[in-house]
Amino acid sequence: MSERATQPAPDSERNEPDEPTERPPVTSGAEAAVRALENAGVEAMFGVQGGAIMPVYDALYHSDIRHVMMAHEQGAAHAANAYGAVRGEPGVCLATSGPGATNLVTGIADADMDSDAMLALTGQVPADMVGSDAFQETDTTGVTAPITKHNYFAGDADTVGDTVGEAFELARAGRPGPTLVDLPKNATLGETAREPGPARLPETYAPQLEADDDAVALAARAIERADKPLLLFGGGVIKADATETAREFAIDNGIPVVETMPAIGAMPDDHELCMEWAGMHGTGYANMAITHTDLLIAVGCRFDDRLTGGVDTFAPEAEVVHVDIDPAEISKNVHADYPLVGDAGRVLDQLDEELERPPDAREWREQCRTWKEEYPMDYVTPDDEPLKPQFVVEALDEATSDRAIVTTGVGQHQMWAAQYWTFRHPRTWISSHGLGTMGFGLPAAIGARFAAEDDQEVVCIDGDGSFLMTMQELSVAVRENLDITVAVLNNEYIGMVRQWQDAFFEGRRMAADYGWCPEFDKLAEAFGARGWSVDEYDQVAPAIEGALAHDGPSVIDFHIDPAENVYPMVPSGGANGKFALSEEQL
Amino acid sequence: MTGGLRGPSPEERPHPEGRRNSQGIRIDPEAEAEPRTRTAVVSALVEHEPGVLSRVSGLFSRRQFNIESLTVGPTTVDGHARITLVVEETDPGIDQVKKQLAKLKPAISVGELDDDAVRAELVLLKVRGDEPDKVHAITQMYEGQTLDAGPRTITVQITGDHGKIDDAVDAFRQFGIIEIARTGQTALARGDTPTTPGEEPGHTAEPAGDGADRGVPDTNSD
Ligand SMILES: Cc1ncc(C[n+]2csc(CCOP(=O)(O)OP(=O)(O)O)c2C)c(N)n1
Numbered sequence: 001m002s003e004r005a006t007q008p009a010p011d012s013e014r015n016e017p018d019e020p021t022e023r024p025p026v027t028s029g030a031e032a033a034v035r036a037l038e039n040a041g042v043e044a045m046f047g048v049q050g051g052a053i054m055p056v057y058d059a060l061y062h063s064d065i066r067h068v069m070m071a072h073e074q075g076a077a078h079a080a081n082a083y084g085a086v087r088g089e090p091g092v093c094l095a096t097s098g099p100g101a102t103n104l105v106t107g108i109a110d111a112d113m114d115s116d117a118m119l120a121l122t123g124q125v126p127a128d129m130v131g132s133d134a135f136q137e138t139d140t141t142g143v144t145a146p147i148t149k150h151n152y153f154a155g156d157a158d159t160v161g162d163t164v165g166e167a168f169e170l171a172r173a174g175r176p177g178p179t180l181v182d183l184p185k186n187a188t189l190g191e192t193a194r195e196p197g198p199a200r201l202p203e204t205y206a207p208q209l210e211a212d213d214d215a216v217a218l219a220a221r222a223i224e225r226a227d228k229p230l231l232l233f234g235g236g237v238i239k240a241d242a243t244e245t246a247r248e249f250a251i252d253n254g255i256p257v258v259e260t261m262p263a264i265g266a267m268p269d270d271h272e273l274c275m276e277w278a279g280m281h282g283t284g285y286a287n288m289a290i291t292h293t294d295l296l297i298a299v300g301c302r303f304d305d306r307l308t309g310g311v312d313t314f315a316p317e318a319e320v321v322h323v324d325i326d327p328a329e330i331s332k333n334v335h336a337d338y339p340l341v342g343d344a345g346r347v348l349d350q351l352d353e354e355l356e357r358p359p360d361a362r363e364w365r366e367q368c369r370t371w372k373e374e375y376p377m378d379y380v381t382p383d384d385e386p387l388k389p390q391f392v393v394e395a396l397d398e399a400t401s402d403r404a405i406v407t408t409g410v411g412q413h414q415m416w417a418a419q420y421w422t423f424r425h426p427r428t429w430i431s432s433h434g435l436g437t438m439g440f441g442l443p444a445a446i447g448a449r450f451a452a453e454d455d456q457e458v459v460c461i462d463g464d465g466s467f468l469m470t471m472q473e474l475s476v477a478v479r480e481n482l483d484i485t486v487a488v489l490n491n492e493y494i495g496m497v498r499q500w501q502d503a504f505f506e507g508r509r510m511a512a513d514y515g516w517c518p519e520f521d522k523l524a525e526a527f528g529a530r531g532w533s534v535d536e537y538d539q540v541a542p543a544i545e546g547a548l549a550h551d552g553p554s555v556i557d558f559h560i561d562p563a564e565n566v567y568p569m570v571p572s573g574g575a576n577g578k579f580a581l582s583e584e585q586l
Numbered sequence: 587m588t589g590g591l592r593g594p595s596p597e598e599r600p601h602p603e604g605r606r607n608s609q610g611i612r613i614d615p616e617a618e619a620e621p622r623t624r625t626a627v628v629s630a631l632v633e634h635e636p637g638v639l640s641r642v643s644g645l646f647s648r649r650q651f652n653i654e655s656l657t658v659g660p661t662t663v664d665g666h667a668r669i670t671l672v673v674e675e676t677d678p679g680i681d682q683v684k685k686q687l688a689k690l691k692p693a694i695s696v697g698e699l700d701d702d703a704v705r706a707e708l709v710l711l712k713v714r715g716d717e718p719d720k721v722h723a724i725t726q727m728y729e730g731q732t733l734d735a736g737p738r739t740i741t742v743q744i745t746g747d748h749g750k751i752d753d754a755v756d757a758f759r760q761f762g763i764i765e766i767a768r769t770g771q772t773a774l775a776r777g778d779t780p781t782t783p784g785e786e787p788g789h790t791a792e793p794a795g796d797g798a799d800r801g802v803p804d805t806n807s808d
Contacts, residue, residue, distance in 0.1 A: 145641055146648050150691040153636070170691070204633065204694050284593055291602060303610070316604030316612070328685035331678055334610035380590030567591050577601055581591040 024062075026195050029154075030055035030188035032161030033121065033181075034063050036196040040168045042092050044068060044083060044450050046076040048103075050096020052123025052136060055188035057094075068450065068480065070443065071472040073100050077107020078440050078470070079447030081116050082407060082430045086451035088241060090117035090171040090179075097123045098136030101182075102143065106437055108178045109147040113434025114262055115235060117176035119168050120144075126186040127155045140182045149177035150202075157187050161196030169199045174207030175326040176239055207325055211340040211347045219297075219321045219338035220354035226295035228317075228364040229255045232278070235262030235433075236300015236324065238426040242345030246299060247271075249348045253358040256368045258286040260301045261418060264429040269422045275368060279307040280570050281415040284375025284579055287570065289368055290315055291577030295359075297321040300344045303333035304434065305572070313575035323347045375568070375581075377419055381537070386561040389413060389489045392540060393420040396459055396487055399544045403428060404457040407444035409466020410436045411496040413489040415566040417461040428456075439469030442486060446473055449482045457548060460486045464517055465494040471523070477553035478528040485547045486524075486555045491562040492517045499565045503586050524555035532556040609678045621676040625654070627699040627773050628683060629781045633692040634660060634667035641690050642669055651675060651683050655707075655770025663788040666694065668781070670772045672748075697775075697782035705773040709751050712741045713761035721761055728754045739764060747771075 026032045033056055037045070044066040049057055060067055070076040076093040084091030095104050101122040111118040125134040141151045150170055154163040160183065167179040223229055237246045243266050250257050250273050257267045258278040267274040278286035290296070296318040301307070308314040314334060322329070322336035323344060330339040340347050379390040393416050397404075406421055407430045408414040414431060423429050430448055432440035445460035452458055467488050477484055491498075498512040521531030530550045532543040534557065547554035568579040571586055580586045605615040632638050639658055646653045654672040661668050673683050680698065688696040699705075710733070713721060721740050725732055730744035744754045748771055755766065775781040 141637060142640070145637070146644055202691055204691060284591075288599070292600075311608065311610050312606050314606060314610070316606060317602045319612075326689070328682065328689055330685075331610070332682060334606070335612070335678070375591070375593040378590055378592060575601070577599060578596040580596065581593055585595055 025193060026161065027191060027193065028055065028059065028188065029157035029160040029183075029190045029192055030059040032157070032192055032194060032196055033164045033183065033188065034059040034065070036161045036164040036168070036199065037065060037092060038063060039196060040165060040199055041089070042168075045092040045094055046070050046079040046083070046447065047094025048073050048076055048096070048100060050100045050123060050136070052097035052125060052185050053094060053100065053121070053183070054123070055185060056121060056123065056183060066450075067094075068446070068476065070446075071475050072470065073103030074106050074439065075443035075446070075470055075473040075476070077104045077118070077120065078110065078437070078443035079450075079473075080120075081107060081111045081118050082444035082447035083451040084117050085430050086405060086427050086448045088239075088427065090119045090168055090176075091447060092119045092121070092168075094121045095123070096136065097125055097140065098138045101138055101140040105143060105147070106435075108144055108180065110432050110435040110437045110440065111178040112147045112149070114432070115176050115239060116178070117172040118178040119164075119171050120178060120180040121164070122180060122182050123188070124153075124182045124184040127184040128186065130184065140180070144180050147178070148180050151180040151182065153182045153184070155184055155187050157190030157192040158194050160187050160192075161194065165196050165199030166202060169201050170205060173201055173205065175236070175324075208327070208341050209325075209343045209346050211323070211342040211350055213350075215338065215340055216347070216350045216354050219340055220351055220356075222295055222319060222321065222338055223253070223297065223351070223355060223359055224357055226359045227361070228292060228294040228367075229359045229361055230289050230293035230296050230318075231255050231257045232260070232290070232296055232298040232301060233257055233263040233266040234260045234299060234301020236344050237263055237266045240300060240325070240344035242300075242343070242348060243426040245345040245348050249352055252352070253355065254361055254365060255297070255359065256289060256361075256365060258282075258289055260304070260307050261431065261433045263301070264418060265423040265426045268424040270424070272369070273365075275372070277418065278576065280309070280572075281419065281566050281568065283377055283419070284568050284581070285368065285371035287568070287576040287579045288371040288375070291575070292367075293318045295319050295321065297323075299323045299348065300325070302329045305333075308334065309570045309576045310573040313577070385563075387535065387537060387540070387558060389416045389491075389558070389560045389564055390420045391537065392487065392489060392558050392560065393417055393461065395540045395544055396461070397421045399541070399548060400457045400459060401455065403453075403455075404459055405430060405448045405452055407431065407441045407448055407458070407460045409441040409462045409469075410438045411463040411466060411494065412491070412499065412564070412566045413461055413463040413466070413495070416489065438463070438466040441466055442470050442477075443473045445484045445486065446477055446480075446482060449484050458484045460484060462486055462488050463495060464488055464490040464492060464514070464520070467520065468518075474524065474527040474529055474553060474555070481552050483551055484553050485544075486553070488520050488555065488557050489560050490517060490520065490557050491560050491564070493562055495562070496566070502565075503583055520555055520557035524553070529553040529555055533559070535559045609676065611678075621678070623652070623674050623676050623679070625672060625674050626680045626683075627703060627705065627771060628671045628673060628680070628687065628696065629699060629773065630669045630671070630687050630696045631661070631694040631782045631785055632667050632669055632690070633694060634665050635692055638667070638690075638692045639669075641692065642687065645686055645690065649682070649686060651679065657770045657772045659772075661788050666788065670770075672771050695782035695785055697780075699773050699775055699781065700779075702776050703773045704776055705747050705771050706745055707748055707751050707771045708743060708745045708769045709755065710741060710743055710767045711755065711758050711763060712739050712765040713758055713763055714738070715740045717761060721758075724754075724757050728757070730754070
C-alpha cells in the first residue's frame, strides 16, 4: 500500500505540537481556523469545495493536514465519522454553504445518534448578507441545532480560531457528539494576526467524571447480592476507551456480558462470558439473559428501543445499575435504581474497588452457557438454494486478520455482518446504528482506511440498496488507491423492507423489489476498481482472496439468496424473551 | 426456506411476570397506575448568546415536553439571561426537562423552584370602553393600572400570580375583552435560596453616571 507512505504518523508522534517557529504566523480567520485544527492534532479531513468555504481550503493549501476530496458531502461526513471512530478522536469534515451544508446533515445526524465525536466546518455567506437569502445561503446553525451537541456561528476573524478549537474539544469531551462551526466568508477572509490559544472547553461544560461514593457503595452492595447479574456494555465503553477495564470487571467478577450493537467488539465475541449483542436481531442467548437477569449493570448505553423492545417487558425482573457520563440518559427510557454518573472506565474502577466480593453467579453463568447451546447462531446451506449471506460473512471473516475493520450499510446485510463476524477488538465494527443510514458503509470504509493501521484490512459489507446510495465515493477510493474491499450482499431487494413486508404486510412487496440491478463488478471496473461477481459457494473464497490481494479498491458482487431473512427477531415493541426464530413464530 | 435457527419456540420458554410502566419503572402490574403530571416552574440561567431561545424552544418541541409558558430576560450580570419555564409533566418528565436544559451549552445552571417561590405574571387587557367606571373599579380590585383610556377602548395592566391573573381575566370578560397579552410566569426563589443551584448573587453595581457599568465583573468568572 504505497499510498500509505504519505499517511499521518502513528500514535506516538501524533498530537505533538510542531515547533511554533516552523509555522508562518496567522494572517486571516481561515488560517486561524486551520491552525486550530493543526494544534488539535488533526491529520486528515474530508470535504467538498465550494464558494463560501474556499478561504478555508486556501488556508489548507500550505497545511500538513491531509484533505480527502469526497464525491458528496454526505460521504465526507460519514468518512470523518468513521475516521474518528477508528482513531478515537473527532473526525473533521468540511463543506460549503447551502447545499454543501445540507448534504452534511444526514452524516451529522448519524454521528449525533451514535454519540460519535465529529467536527463539521461549513462555509457561510458573509455575515452582513445573512438573512438576505443570498446565493447558497442556508440557516446552517438553525438546521443543525437539533442534531449537534452544539454549533457555532463564527462571525469574527479574531475569534474563529478559538471557536474552532473549542468546538473540537467539545466534540470529544464528556459524551462525544458532533459539533459544527459555521464560517461566514467575511470572518475567514478577514485579516487577523491572532493565533488561536490552547483549545478550551466552554466554561459552562464540565462533565462529571466520577460517581458519588455513596451511590457507588449502594450499587456495589446490589452487585454483591445479585444472583443473576448481567453486564450490558454500550457504545460508551468503547468511546471512553474503557474496554480493558470493562473486560477485567466482567472477568474478575464472573459476570456475563451482553452488548448493544455499537458496543460490538467491547467484549471478544468468543469469550465464554460474552453473550454478544441483544435486541431486535441480537442473539437468542443475549435476549434470554437480558430477560431473566435480576441485576442489569448497564455501562454507557441509552436503552434504545431496538435494544429494549417494549419497555414494559424489558428486563422485567431486574434492578438497574446505570453508568453514564450523560446524566440525562439516566432514567430517560429505563428507570435506574442505581444511577452512577461518570466516565465508564472511572466508575467501573470505583465499583471494582468498592466490591467486597464478587456475586455468587455460578448457577447463572451455567444458565447463560446453556442458553448459548440452546439457541446457536446456525444457518443452513441447502444445495438447491442460492448462496447464503451468512456463509459469505464467515468466509470474509476467515480470510481477514483479527483486527480487520468492518463497515456496513443498513439492512439485512448489516445484521448478518454483526451476527456472523467474530469481533474481538473495539473500534473494528463501524456501523450506523441509531440513525440507520443506508449508504454509510462505503464512505465509512474510506474514512476507516485513512485511520487504520496498514495491516488492518477494511471490509465494507454492503447491501445493493445501500451501495447505490453512496456508490459515487468509489471514485475517491480509486483516486486515492485505497485498499478496501466492498462485499455487496446483493439480493436485488431492499431486503430488510421486503422481510418486513412479508412478515407484517402480508407479502405486499411495494417498492422493495429492484427486479433489475446494475452489475456491481462492472460498475467497479468502470470506476477503475477491481470487480468480481459471485454466484456459487466455490467462487466465494477465490473472489475474496483476489480482492484482498489487490492493492486498491475492490468490489465483490455476491448474488445471495433473495429469500433469506434475518433471525432471531424481536418485533418492534415486543418482549426480548419472545424473539422469533423464524417468520412463523412472529 | 430461510434461516435454520434452532431452539425452543417463544411458547416453550419461561417468561417472567414482572412489568415496567411507560417511564421504565418496575411496577406491580395489578396495583399501579401511570404516574400523574404536575406543574413545575423551572428556572435556567443561561449565557445570553444569539440563538439561545431557539435552542431552548427547539428542545421542548423536539422532546415533546409540555410547556405552558416561557419568559426570558437579561440579569444584572452582563451576558447572562434568565429563562423561566412552566411545564406540565410527570416527575420523571420534569427531571428530563431539567437535565436536557442543563445539557445545552449556553446553560449555566438549571433548577426547579419550590412551591413557596415568588411568582408573578403580567397581563394587558383591552376591553370595551362603554363602562369606564366599572372597568376602573375592577382594575382597582385587582390592584391594576389603567394604561390607556379612549372613547372606545380601555387597556389595563394586572400583575400577580397565575391564579390571580386567571381570576382577573374572568372578571373583565363582562366588558368584552377585545385583545389580551399575557407574559407567562416568571419567578425567583424565596429568601436567601438561590434560584438555580450554585447561582452567585449578581449585584447591580452602584448606578454609574453614564449607566455604562452594569453587573459586577467578579460574579461573572468561574
Ligand atoms: C437512507 C435510508 N433510507 C431508507 C431506509 C429504510 N431502509 C432500512 S433497511 C432498507 C433496505 C436496505 O436494502 P439494502 O441496502 O439492499 O440491504 P438489505 O436489507 O437488502 O441487506 C431500507 C430501505 C434507511 N435505513 N436509510
